[in-house]
Amino acid sequence: MAYHFSPIKLDDKGHIRDSVFAILRNAILDKKLEPGQRLVERSIAEELGISRTPVREAIHKLVLERLVTHVPRKGVVVSGFTKADIVEILVIRTSLEALICSIAAAKIKPRELKRLESLAKQISDEHEKGNLKKSNQLNDKFHEIIYRAAESPRVHSFLNTLHEYITKFTQVAYSKPGRPAEVCVEHKAIIEALSKHDSSEAEAVAKKHAKNSSKAFLEMAYCD
Amino acid sequence: MAYHFSPIKLDDKGHIRDSVFAILRNAILDKKLEPGQRLVERSIAEELGISRTPVREAIHKLVLERLVTHVPRKGVVVSGFTKADIVEILVIRTSLEALICSIAAAKIKPRELKRLESLAKQISDEHEKGNLKKSNQLNDKFHEIIYRAAESPRVHSFLNTLHEYITKFTQVAYSKPGRPAEVCVEHKAIIEALSKHDSSEAEAVAKKHAKNSSKAFLEMAYCD
């Protein structure tokens, strides 16, 4: 059975395993590989024109991220994403988003607060111009500032992973009527809580922000 | 430089990479490998009497768990655990513990509640008998019941990982005078919230429980 992967270009200076990981990951998230489908190391390696070793290492990472499941004596198969899985990811993100915000409140510097205010304004501007892509990028930066301010590498990297899962669908969430305006209001509330270095308020508003975002996503994604 | 690992016994039916992972992980958590020390694939493989392949895969998992850090053109080095790292792990656990408890409140079955009550009683009994080891085991079971009730595999497995980090020190926390009694009270409060299927109360009491446990740990571990 063929996966229809193109041979890898070797001009990449990064490690092959990372390229393979990205290829497989995108294929799964883009549903090019169906849930339940087996991933056969030899076949993938052959199609990509490389050896099994980097393929194995890439698959390993996928297992750790639960995008594929290891079945004894069968190899790995693509995991299915049920609605329950999506919900779990969203609630984890909500919880950690609240956590990192409360931590950030205690540590954030005036310089970073300034940057957040500037970004919030830009985001709102781009919204009005209808520039979804740009405003999404800026939105990511907004949250990245907060993540960094919290100086909590584990939470930070975990949130990034979750974010990548969700990103594949996020423009859907933003297309919900009225959501962009809400986002602006919520961003302002977050900035205010952070400015006051009020951890519990920051936790509360961040949780509300993430919950609303999750809700908007679920409504749009599962309206059927 | 020698790591002083003994050759692996091959009678293990499990995969070698898992054995290697456990060996390295324990060595790091038990401080037999010092922070900053390099892990050289060839040397480890040689000492264990196996090939590099399973060693590589084990090291990969360690990187994902941040127990070691990959340094370009250097290989991997053992990560240092500062107090900030411990604190971060504890607050993540607190956050997820609260989350999983609130989810469990909505899903838990009478059968599981019965089991929790029985365990809480046993734990308190073993405390009084001064049987720390046994009561710790039962405590783990107590939380495991709740984890399972939540049916949230990602949170569940993440909490297990965090738990293993903390476990290495946990008997310290329990040695704090008065803590065992508090634990019993907190367990009762958790059971009550779960019985009422009150998610927000469950979240609150679980958070308090985890926070108190973290506090007890930090006080005992860093009294100097």
Next chain:
DNA sequence: TTTTGGAATATGGTATACCAACATCCCTTG
């Protein structure tokens, strides 16, 4: 004595080879 070039070495990344377990299918045998 200092500097520099290159060879030797160390090490991780990648490719390949080998093996054991399991599945599949055909052939034999009743």
Next chain:
DNA sequence: CAAGGGATGTTGGTATACCATATTCCAAAA
């Protein structure tokens, strides 16, 4: 024709070989 068994193939796990890069160190030249 059906059932059992063995040959063969598939696949993941492990071992080994090879390669590229970077570091170290020594020797030769200025």
